[in-house]
């Protein structure tokens with residue numbers, strides 16, 4: 001059933017604007033994968049999904065814990081006696097035992113060097129909901145948050161779409177190792193002021209998506225001083241905190257503010273989630289942890305719109321309170337991530353592909369500048385189309401992360417098994433071998449552009465449903 005020709009007039013401005021941010025190669029790549037997903041036996045020529053930052057390396061540990069702890073679930077004979085209590089529970093403070101367990105887990109992930117107060121934990125639907133919730137608390141429509149580039153493409157949707165908040169990029173590039181410098185911050189802030197934009201804060205992601213690097217203590221201290229001086233908020237998305245697999249160790253902003261003199265703690269807020277560190281994106285466990293009492297009060301009320309399901313809270317309260325399990329999980333997760341990272345990097349090195357050195361995350365930031373005819377974003381997209389359509393790997397181009405320098409691509413490596421990594425590496429090897437044999441300036445993918453553009457048109461007109469799609473087409477709309 002549709003609304004006819006003037007359907008747009010019947011809907012809200014938010015519903016009909018295109019600020020969701022889905023109109024990007026980052027999401028297009030997912031659709032290409034959905035149309036033709038790789039399967040080792042059923043579809044060995046399909047597209048390999050390397051655009052999804054999922055952590056699937058430790059599912060066996062979780063499954064084992066679930067088998068050993070049937071009481072933790074209300075859906076087992078051992079746990080069903082709790083069913084009524086849990087099914088009825090709807091307090092937006094969340095189960096006390098869940099908040100306690102989350103606070104302990106967050107502390108453990110940060111090396112036990114900081115403690116978190118369970119009463120400051122607010123629930124939300126994943127970090128997606130948590131990021132939006134904190135924006136609703138801190139900014140009005142038209143206000144802005146500064147954000148270092150390159151950044152996670154979903155931020156456009158999460159931070160801006162429904163809140164009306166604007167993002168002001170703080171640019172960095174490889175010439176200084178993508179560092180967030182004081183000069184770049186001052187410049188972006190000054191420009192925003194000149195444009196009469198009300199800057200409410202700075203949002204950082206530590207560890208970084210897409211760089212896979214952690215911020216050092218000095219940088220964090222300088223960011224804290226900057227926001228203190230300007231009297232604006234600092235939101236730290238720490239969703240990848242437990243994905244650190246090699247030195248330097250992880251430093252959370254919670255640790256740094258203990259050491260900064262006269263720090264205005266009211267300005268500091270942490271976003272967390274179990275989507276990456278535990279590999280539970282489907283559970284939608286998101287957290288806002290604010291040091292500001294008013295934000296805690298207001299955010300708690302707002303969290304009514306995105307509570308974590310009580311069944312999930314109940315089970316995770318048990319799982320995350322199991323100290324032995326948590327300790328083993330954190331160590332093993334980081335060990336397996338390192339192993340996978342090293343395997344993938346070795347494969348890239350063998351074909352002389354460089355990447356930005358990283359110590360965290362579920363991805364690497366691959367440098368394909370040498371395969372661009374011209375160092376432009378146009379050529380980056382052309383190359384990306386070839387990688388999707390010919391090499392059949394869904395990687396994400398740097399432009400979709402607002403990177404200011406063409407030629408970078410994010411490649412995820414923790415959402416597949418070892419065999420699939422080998423297939424992906426073989427494809428990369430074959431592609432790079434083929435490209436480097438061509439005389440400079442006439443690479444095969446450039447000869448084939450016509451073909452690729454036409455397949456692109458097909459991409460844009462085909463409607464695909466994906467379990468992971470950020471814009472699943474509603475069944476009602478599909479029926480029209």
Ligand SMILES: Cc1ncc(COP(=O)(O)O)c(C=O)c1O
Pocket residue numbers: 053125126127128129152154205209237239273274275281285286
């Ligand atoms: C930096 C960052 N923040 C937030 C999210 C959203 O996570 P969630 O699945 O918990 O909503 C992601 C997901 O990729 C992310 O990379």
